[in-house]
Amino acid sequence: MKNKIALLICFFCFFSEREIQAELPQKTTDLLIVGGTESGWAAAIQAARLGVKSVTLVLDGTWLGGQYTEQALACVDENKGPGKVGWGVDWHPMKRSFHRSGLFKELMDRIEAFNTEKYGSPMPGRPFHGPSTFRPAEAEAIFREMLQPYIESGQVRLITGHYPVKADLKQNESRQQLTGLWFAPVGSETPDLHITARLTIDASDWGDVIQVSGADFEVGADPRSRYNEPSAPVNTDDYPANEMNPITWAMIVEEADKDTPIPKPERYDDRNFVRTSKLSLAEMKHLKWDRPARLGSILHWPDAGKASPRQLSIFTVRRIVDGYTSQDHKTSILLNYMLGQDYPLERLPKHVVDALEATEPGASTKNIVRMNRRQRQIIFDDAKRHSLCLFYHLQNFVHEHAPDKTNSFRHFQLSKEFGTADQLPPKPYIRESLRLKAMYMMREQDGRNMDGPTKKFARERFARVMYPDGLFAWQFHYDFHRTGRAYLKSEGNSGPWIDFEKPGRNTKLVSDRSVFPLRSLVPVDMDGLLGAQKNVGYSSIVSAAIRLHDQCVTLGQAAGATAAVSLQQNIAPRDIPYNRERLEQVRHALCGAADEGVAVLIWPYRDLAPSHPAFVAINRLAARGIIPMDIRKIDFQPDAPATTEWRHKTRQLAYQTVQVANLPIFPEEGLSRGEYCQRLWDSLKALPIRPYSRVNREDADGDGIPDIDDPSLFTPGEPIQWKKKIASKDQDGLLDKATSKKARRINFAGKKTAPLTDFEADHGHVYDAKRGYGWRRDLSQNHRQRNKVPETYRDTFVFTRDHDTWECEVPNGTWLVTVCVGDSGHEQIGQWVTVEGKQIVKDAATIDGFFLEQSANVTVTDQRLTIEIGKPDSGTNTCLNWVTFEPAPQKK
Numbered sequence: 071m072k073n074k075i076a077l078l079i080c081f082f083c084f085f086s087e088r089e090i091q092a093e094l095p096q097k098t099t100d101l102l103i104v105g106g107t108e109s110g111w112a113a114a115i116q117a118a119r120l121g122v123k124s125v126t127l128v129l130d131g132t133w134l135g136g137q138y139t140e141q142a143l144a145c146v147d148e149n150k151g152p153g154k155v156g157w158g159v160d161w162h163p164m165k166r167s168f169h170r171s172g173l174f175k176e177l178m179d180r181i182e183a184f185n186t187e188k189y190g191s192p193m194p195g196r197p198f199h200g201p202s203t204f205r206p207a208e209a210e211a212i213f214r215e216m217l218q219p220y221i222e223s224g225q226v227r228l229i230t231g232h233y234p235v236k237a238d239l240k241q242n243e244s245r246q247q248l249t250g251l252w253f254a255p256v257g258s259e260t261p262d263l264h265i266t267a268r269l270t271i272d273a274s275d276w277g278d279v280i281q282v283s284g285a286d287f288e289v290g291a292d293p294r295s296r297y298n299e300p301s302a303p304v305n306t307d308d309y310p311a312n313e314m315n316p317i318t319w320a321m322i323v324e325e326a327d328k329d330t331p332i333p334k335p336e337r338y339d340d341r342n343f344v345r346t347s348k349l350s351l352a353e354m355k356h357l358k359w360d361r362p363a364r365l366g367s368i369l370h371w372p373d374a375g376k377a378s379p380r381q382l383s384i385f386t387v388r389r390i391v392d393g394y395t396s397q398d399h400k401t402s403i404l405l406n407y408m409l410g411q412d413y414p415l416e417r418l419p420k421h422v423v424d425a426l427e428a429t430e431p432g433a434s435t436k437n438i439v440r441m442n443r444r445q446r447q448i449i450f451d452d453a454k455r456h457s458l459c460l461f462y463h464l465q466n467f468v469h470e471h472a473p474d475k476t477n478s479f480r481h482f483q484l485s486k487e488f489g490t491a492d493q494l495p496p497k498p499y500i501r502e503s504l505r506l507k508a509m510y511m512m513r514e515q516d517g518r519n520m521d522g523p524t525k526k527f528a529r530e531r532f533a534r535v536m537y538p539d540g541l542f543a544w545q546f547h548y549d550f551h552r553t554g555r556a557y558l559k560s561e562g563n564s565g566p567w568i569d570f571e572k573p574g575r576n577t578k579l580v581s582d583r584s585v586f587p588l589r590s591l592v593p594v595d596m597d598g599l600l601g602a603q604k605n606v607g608y609s610s611i612v613s614a615a616i617r618l619h620d621q622c623v624t625l626g627q628a629a630g631a632t633a634a635v636s637l638q639q640n641i642a643p644r645d646i647p648y649n650r651e652r653l654e655q656v657r658h659a660l661c662g663a664a665d666e667g668v669a670v671l672i673w674p675y676r677d678l679a680p681s682h683p684a685f686v687a688i689n690r691l692a693a694r695g696i697i698p699m700d701i702r703k704i705d706f707q708p709d710a711p712a713t714t715e716w717r718h719k720t721r722q723l724a725y726q727t728v729q730v731a732n733l734p735i736f737p738e739e740g741l742s743r744g745e746y747c748q749r750l751w752d753s754l755k756a757l758p759i760r761p762y763s764r765v766n767r768e769d770a771d772g773d774g775i776p777d778i779d780d781p782s783l784f785t786p787g788e789p790i791q792w793k794k795k796i797a798s799k800d801q802d803g804l805l806d807k808a809t810s811k812k813a814r815r816i817n818f819a820g821k822k823t824a825p826l827t828d829f830e831a832d833h834g835h836v837y838d839a840k841r842g843y844g845w846r847r848d849l850s851q852n853h854r855q856r857n858k859v860p861e862t863y864r865d866t867f868v869f870t871r872d873h874d875t876w877e878c879e880v881p882n883g884t885w886l887v888t889v890c891v892g893d894s895g896h897e898q899i900g901q902w903v904t905v906e907g908k909q910i911v912k913d914a915a916t917i918d919g920f921f922l923e924q925s926a927n928v929t930v931t932d933q934r935l936t937i938e939i940g941k942p943d944s945g946t947n948t949c950l951n952w953v954t955f956e957p958a959p960q961k962k
Contacts, residue, residue: 094252094264099126099227101633102251102267104234107136108619109603109626110273111213112173116630118220119667120659122637125226126265130233130256130274131496134217136603138619139210142320142488142495144404145195145388146178146202148620151545151583152528153676153704167545167583169679172660172670173627174620178202180212190397195389198380203390205402206322206495207487231256232263233274233443237283248283248598256443268637271629273602275497276439276446277504280605285596286507289437290314292609299514299611300792301548301574309572312437313416315501315614316551316569319450319457319494320406322485325393330483331465335458337421341558341566342456343463345409347384349471350463361556363570367409370468374476384408384464385477402485406499407551411460412569413453413498417555420564422452439504453498500604501551501617508607509589509644509778510537514548515792516781517584517612522795525580526899527915530704532674533582535781535790539647540585540693541628541660543674546615550575581615583674583704585693587781588656591629592643594778600643602629624670631659647783648770650727650759657693662686675706684708684744687751696723697747708744717746724750729758795920803864803890803921803951813956816843816878819866820853826862829952832876834868843878854949856895864921865894867949870940876950877934884929884958889937890951892921900946904938906930911948921951927958 101122103110106129114127133140151167170178181204182192188208195203220226238250250266272279280287291309294302303309344354347370355365371377371385378394380386385403393401405411415438418426425448426433433445441449464479472478484493505511517533519525525547552569590607591600601607602625604617616625635655636643646652660670668680673692678685688706691697697706698719717738724733734753738746762784765772773786781790799806805815817829825831830843834852837844855866887905892898896918903911906928914922928935935955940948 094261097126097263097265098124099265099267100124100269100637101126102265102270103127103273104251104270104279105129105136105273105275105603106131106134106140106230107273107275107603107626108138108213108623109136109629110271111135111217112623112626113271113273113602113630113633114226115173115217115220116627116659117634118223118225120631120634120638122634123225125220126229126267127226128229128232128234128253128263128265130231130278132230133210133496134213135206135210136275136622137499138204139206139213140488140496141499142206142322142404143406143499143619144204144206144209144320144322144390145197145200145406146620147200147618148174149543149545149618150547151530151580152525153530168543168671168674168676170620171680172542172624172668174623175668175680177212177216177623180216181209184208184212188397189391191395194391194396196378196380196386196392196395197389198382198387200388203388203404205390205485205487229253229263234278234282235259235261237279238266239283242597245595245597246284248279248285248596251279251282267598269598269600269633269643271600271602271626271633272506272605273626273629274605275500275503275603277506277601277605279599280504280506280593280601281439283596283599285593285599287439287504287605288507288610289439289504290610292611297511297513297609298789298791299609300518301514301579301611302609303574310416310435312418312435313414313553313572314437314610315617316412316414316553317438317449317453317498317500318406318412318551319453319498320404321457321461321494322390322402322404322487323461323479323482324402324485325400326481326483329480331480332458332462332484335455335462337455338459338462339566340463340467342568343410343460343467344568346411346460346463347468349468353471358559359556359568359570360559360562361554361570363556363568370464370472371477371479373474377477385479401482403482405457405461408460410568411457412551413449413456414553414555414569415449416553417557417563417567418449419452419567420562422448423563450498454492454494457494458492502610502613503604505610505613506590506601506605506607507594508601509592509594509647510587510607510781512587512590512608512612512616513781513790514579514609514611515790517581518548518792519580519582520795522897522915522917524578524897526897527917528580528582529702530676531582531701532699532704533584535584536699537585537587537589537781538695538783538785539588539653540672541588541631541656541670542586542624543583543671544586544616544621544624545581545583545674546618546621547577547580548611548615549577549617550614583676585672585674586616586625586628587647588628588632588643588653589647591625591632597642597644600629600633602626627660627670628656631656634659648762648764650762654690654694654759657690661689675704677705678708682708682744684748687747688744690755691720691724691747691751694727696720696727696750698723706743708747709742712738712741712743712746716743720746720750724754727760728754729760733757795917797920800923801916801920803859803892803894803923804861805863805952805954809888809954810956813954814878815863816953817863817866818853818868818950818952819862820855821850823853823855823862823866829863832868837877839879843876846875846877849874854893856893858894858919863952864890864892867891867893867951869947869949871945871947873938873940873942873944876937876939878955879933880930880935880955882930882933884927885935885955886925886927886958887935887937887953887955888923888925889953890921890923891939891949892916892951893947893949894919898947898949900941900944901948902939902941902944903948903950906936
């Protein structure tokens with residue numbers, strides 16, 4: 071009987087579903103885009119500009135713009151690196167890496183023009199963390215305004231308040247193909263909309279299409295064994311499935327006409343906010359946590375009369391509008407990533423665990439990506455509550471402890487611009503989604519900076535791997551916010567918590583100047599689908615570096631251009647990286663085709679602006695591999711003279727990409743590099759392009775590395791591996807075996823260091839005529855020995871954080887002097903040394919166990935060799951290990 075009932079239930083369910091499907095109107099479109107994020111918006115505009123006749127954009131909310139608008143991240147974060155283009159905060163080792171381009175520049179130009187008209191400045195916030203700010207509702211209006219012409223023309227159809235619940239699939243040769251989606255209105259699970267499409271882009275927040283289609287994806291921490299990344303954990307036991315970059319429920323607060331304290335939120339506890347301000351930390355630093363959480367805090371708000379300048383405080387770090395200088399005289403502030411506002415997704419609080427487990431056993435340990443919408447809402451509600459608790463803490467605890475209350479947050483109210491009942495944004499800021507299992511998964515070792523272990527040591531360079539199918543430039547640090555939680559030892563997960571930095575999940579590492587490969591948009595196992603927003607092919611570590619405002623817009627543009635070429639040429643996106651002609655069409659769509667809009671920067675030159683006449687030519691030639699590359703020459707210098715040697719090399723490389731015996735000749739003398747590129751590009755862009763030579767379908771270049779693991783595809787080589795840097799001769803701190811026996815050798819060490827046979831010892835004492843050497847002030851307490859390397863003379867050093875002078879009595883004449891700076895146990899930055907006024911070490915950084923040895927010939931005229939270390943007011947250590955000097959060899 072039970073079996074019969076079960077069969078009847080299945081029968082009725084089957085026919086009920088068939089009836090629903092039959093009754094639903096079926097819409098057809100060329101390109102279906104899911105997600106109103108900045109990527110989805112950009113993909114729709116890009117595809118429409120390229121002539122795709124029917125584009126349908128479906129979003130689960132009503133706002134366009136993703137993190138700009140409905141996630142309220144109203145202070146722009148964009149590509150940064152150790153170089154500097156335009157504005158960059160002085161404290162940060164990372165500056166804007168290159169000029170704005172593409173739809174991102176178009177969008178920001180409009181936002182900044184609006185700001186100028188309303189607030190009197192294109193960047194009215196004067197924030198500490200970034201240059202450009204905006205009110206989310208005002209930005210959303212600009213997103214909509216830019217899309218509207220394509221809606222009015224009928225090219226783009228916009229559908230709001232829906233999300234995908236089911237996919238149409240068909241078997242296509244060796245893999246499945248996505249052909250359509252069923253959508254339900256938000257708040258329901260029953261579909262009321264069916265759309266079939268030739269191609270679909272998933273630009274949603276949580277990879278909705280990828281999930282319902284069954285395409286393969288990854289979440290959580292990648293073990294080292296997966297992609298051989300040096301920073302990935304060898305053992306992921308301490309990284310549960312739900313560990314990932316945290317969400318933050320951002321808040322926009324604006325100056326009110328009177329004090330506007332919010333009601334005390336449920337479960338409020340001051341102890342959650344020990345790091346929120348220096349005042350908070352001073353009162354609660356004694357608390358004991360169950361993990362070794364690092365404490366630290368910033369200023370709450372500036373005192374009266376000191377609020378306007380850019381500075382690090384909760385009030386000014388991401389200020390949107392500075393009321394002291396703007397035309398409307400009202401300050402508005404983005405509260406996001408104030409220490410304590412982030413909401414980690416692992417080790418959830420007990421009340422959240424209980425609520426999740428009530429929906430489904432094991433739900434509290436699921437990754438948020440895999441949760442259903444009801445379960446995610448439990449997380450969202452607690453993240454909202456947590457943010458409101460932070461605001462309450464600022465308005466009460468911090469207000470009461472602040473000596474000067476002029477700029478207190480008690481004078482601020484939540485913005486009403488979102489139209490929500492709780493006055494909070496519709497969505498949290500989402501730093502990490504699922505990761506599409508793509509044709510190529512970008513790895514840390516492909517682009518991580520090679521100059522040292524952290525970003526402090528990074529020098530400007532192009533990445534080790536410049537993907538052959540690169541579509542746009544990017545650079546950033548691998549930026550994890552604290553992904554873990556620490557609870558009070560005495561109360562466990564039913565009590566207060568603070569966020570905790572898990573090993574390997576930090577902001578210490580930086581990429582080099584890189585490009586994004588088309589392959590990382592394409593699923594490895596499904597046709598008819600492209601990724602976008604944060605649902606693309608990269609590891610978890612790399613995802614932390616490609617998630618910014620400009621990057622997500624350009625990702626959408628790249629997906630839109632790829633889709634347009636695929637549809638117009640009737641070629642599967644997965645075939646484009648192997649088809650040089652079609653790949654060039656995608657690049658042409660991004661950089662060179664549009665009569666409207668700004669071209670995209672494909673190659674990450676620092677000094678190349680879209681306004682330059684040669685912008686398109688230089689980008690396209692560089693992407694083809696025609697411009698001679700030097701890994702350190704990140705400025706193209708388009709207005710510098712085109713030398714004969716450089717022109718010759720460029721022309722040789724050009725012949726390798728076209729199927730002609732002779733390129734057209736044009737006058738070359740007297741041209742700038744940019745002018746030469748323009749003429750060269752004009753002469754070859756219409757010529758037949760040389761196709762790639764593909765050895766076999768799984769290993770295009772036949773180097774034994776399968777294409778799915780080969781970043782270069784058509785350049786045979788060894789697997790890209792991260793290897794610990796090996797010190798060169800001038801970095802090992804060891805005396806050169808060829809050092810003359812006549813040379814005097816001084817080792818700088820403390821009194822307890824045993825004498826060395828070949829060295830005289832300097833213990834930091836003031837100069838003494840009998841000894842014949844010493845310092846102008848006593849540095850005898852400024853010695854360290856690390857016991858990290860066997861040779862004492864490089865394990866010890868004298869240091870200064872100021873500016874100190876050492877002198878040694880020598881005969882007048884020319885001397886060959888060698889100095890060694892560094893620290894066997896710690897990284898040191900900003901080291902300076904001059905010898906007889908000649909700068910031989912300038913702002914040098916050394917990593918632990920590495921040194922810098924520099925030599926110079928100097929002339930002594932006062933019978934004292936003078937060495938100065940450190941620069942005044944530097945605030946950084948200069949660590950002097952040893953010095954050798956001898957009369958300089960006479961020139962023959």
